[in-house]
Amino acid sequence: MKQPLIEFKDFTFRYKSQTEATLHDINLTIYQHQKILILGASGSGKSTLAHCINGLIPFSFEGEIKGSVQVAGIETINASIFDLSKQVGTVLQDSDAQFVGLSVGEDIAFSLENDNVLRKDMLMKVTDAATVVGMQDFLAAVPYRLSGGQKQKVSLAGVIHEDVQILLFDEPLASLDPAMGKTAIELIDDLHNINQKTVIIIEHRLEDVLHRPVDRIILMDEGRIVADTTPDQLLVSNLLSTYGIREPLYLSALKHAGCEVLASDGPGDVHTMDLSRFDDQLKAFEKKYVASIDKQYASKLIEVNHVSFAYDKEKVLKNVSFDIYSGEKIAIVGKNGAGKSTMAKMLCGVIRPDEGHILINQSDYRQMTIKELGEMMGYVMQNPNQMLVKDIIKDEVGLALKLRKMTEEQIDERVNEVLKTCNLYSMRNWPVSAVSYGQRKRITIAAILALKPTVILLDEPTAGQDYRHYTEILSFLEELHEKMNLTILFITHDMHLAIEYTDRAIVFADGECIRDDQVYRVLSDPEIIERANLKQTSLYSLANRIGRTPEALIDQFITLEREGKR
Amino acid sequence: MKDKFLINIVPGDTFLHKLSGTTKVRLFVALLVFITMSFDLRLILPVFILTLIGVISAKPNWKQVKLIMSVVLFFNLLNIFLFYVANPTVGEYWCGQLTMLGKLNNYFVFPVETFWYLFVRLIKMLTNFMVSLWFITTITPSEFAAGLYSLGVPYKVCTVVSLGFRYIPDIARDYENIKISMQLRGVEMDAKRTKITERLKQMVLILVPLIITSFDRVQTIANGMDLRGYGRNKMRTYYCEHESTKADKIFQFLTLILFIFSIGYIISVNVWPPQTRMWCPIVWR
């Protein structure tokens, strides 16, 4: 029997520091044993909604509440956060922040410690919880030895001993490499099916969540629920494009082929959806395919020759070689800890090879100082907060020029030019702290561009950003690429980015460069995918279902997407 | 950074490692009191030897320990030397007499008592160091927290110890990254090439983002802890803190005796006006 578990009634919430309400007139009922996905652009109020369920609102965030929320029969406004934590287990987005123990076992035990459980009872419960998530052999492991995915699993284990009914995940995939993300979704699904939990997932990456079925999708925009429907219905509506959510790749591919997908085809799952109606269209689509020609580049810019490097004893880079040509767009991909960021630091000269050498424009880069290399090679780190030091946007962008002792006029000219290219000119006198994460990222890019580098290295440029911001940043880079013939290296876990914006992928696994080839070839090679913890995109599954080689389908898809963007 | 801690994050498996946090913290406190109260070589030397054995038995990372030992030895020798320079006749205060061996000039004289005092002081400081070295090499931060809790320290204060250690590697990594990004933008980090005022300015350039990123996570971490019931009860238990074994009980008993002895010693020797301030084999009374 369907039993309501969470009930929002005419619920409105305003943060104390805001003048406008963040959630408006929410009416939502979630039943026992459902699996729900909440979608929506950044700032649409998803996390705020989650905080109302787990009790952080009003416990930790002050504000004004109208209407009511009941969770398992408890009115949350009157309940303590501790009572609610017996009903709702929350896994926060940032697994580094949620991991408070000094070892896996300790972190899983954290809520038991707080509950004053005797140690002998604790040991058993911890082992049980760890077994559920498959971490029982890692109880003594320390946090910085774990990958992002493993940390996520530990966070999950830490909230399931209370026998909670509801599990709440706020962006569980944000920091994971593709293979880890897939494992996480499978694990969540098992908890839903085997342990009979009610599951709520908040996530931007629709395609990845749909790897396992969900019952309902709730779409939010500006604090309101704009759709509450099944995946099949949502995928065939135009809501996704209206609210800036990325459509799964297989659906885009089917659209390119001219197929009109209906909810009755079951588009929610690429493995089971009914494709029989589209035989003709797909055949015609296949006929249109012309294999793309590898781009040729004239001048070799950087040559990495048999480079090895170790921070301590263990080699982090092992005999790595590749070339970079002027004007290329390259994706550097591979699993967590494979040595990608280390390679980026090495290209910038912050660390230098123990063995092997790097040539830049044919001359050995050992003679160049970090400062000189910095002018040529721009490195944009993953976290913009690690790069921003000044109060005012204009000063931030001009900092490096000032340090290079340029005159005021020269600086002004250069800064204004860059700010205009980056669409930041109108905000040049704003404090850095008053802009959004995506804009901060753009400021860091502007600060690097002010040095007029010939190569720009971006470490995880899109992590944690919604599709709208993501597209904004990438089309901007694309523009610079065209205008200034900038060579761009993306370090990324995002296969969509690789597919849509780069020509070549350099794949790292455990310190070795295991492949250097066109993106579509890399993504259709099962062995590389396996070794580098990548994931087969849904295009790969689609290709298998319609009897085409994945390589051809992905190649054709990329070509069409690029044409579409022009 | 990660593996360069002297303190172990992962529990070791020697005898001392296996004692509970409570035992180790109590013994540590008792030993510190004991070392602090006395200037008597006859009391200090045994502790020095025992803790040295303790350190050796804990099989620490010798490369690190050697480095630290030489640094500490260097600083203490320097300190002792400065002490001598500051007052070459300091031995008179401690031993009540001066026996001259010779002199350089009227100020720099060489009395035996001063050398004796400086020697004892050096051993005392080194013992102090040995006690902490033994403690650090055999305990984990979590046991440290649990041990403090067992002494009646409020658990919110104990959490500072374990949580602080949890985030040190993260902060160190942030520091490194910020420094790199500043270097690439042209900040000169070479200590020899820049003036002190310049370096201070650059430090601020690194610090502002470091502080902001560090304190930005406070709210998220606190939310995560609240959601798992932190602060729900007045008391808590510790996952890392195993029940007392036989060895724990023996050590705790010994600690108690040591502690009682120290209290007695402090009352009878330190508080009551002392006859001689320190035991000195060459002074016969």
Add this chain to the structure above:
Amino acid sequence: MKRSLGSLLLGKWDTPTVVAVAIGAALFGVLMNYGSITVFTNTRLTTAMLVPVIVGGLFGALPAAVACFFGNVFADLLGGWGYWFDWSTGNAVLGFMVGMLPVYGANIKEGVFNAKHAVIFAVIAVLANMIAFGVVTPIMTMLLYGGELTITFMQSFAASLSNITVLILAGIPLLYALAKRYAKGTNLSRE
């Protein structure tokens, strides 16, 4: 909402306070090891001194003192120059006094920090160093290691000077920056 002097000094000790103190102590430990310049034996010109400024500004005096005390212990554990409880205690006292910002009305979280606060802060920074290293540390040294304070006083003097330099030259701009950050960006318009 008015809070009593006692609660301003002691702080609230809710979960965010505990976390901030822990993070502050960790930051102190890291900065002692990476962010300092040696000026005298055992004495460094260290940016770690900014930790009590921030923790105090945001959470009150006692949290600042605890963060300093454990921060010093962490620094000793990481760097390994032995334990100097006399200095840890001195630092805790210093942290307490420097962290008294909310008592005289500087409210960083609300963006309140002006020239008057800066002057009071500077005066307290000087006084705090005199008390912490001119009185408390020597007393502790006397108790712990006995007699002979010349060296301690010389070290205290050097430490105080370097701390005061850092607190005033770096601390005050930092407080302004933080207050600005916490104050909402108002009246922003595109030009």
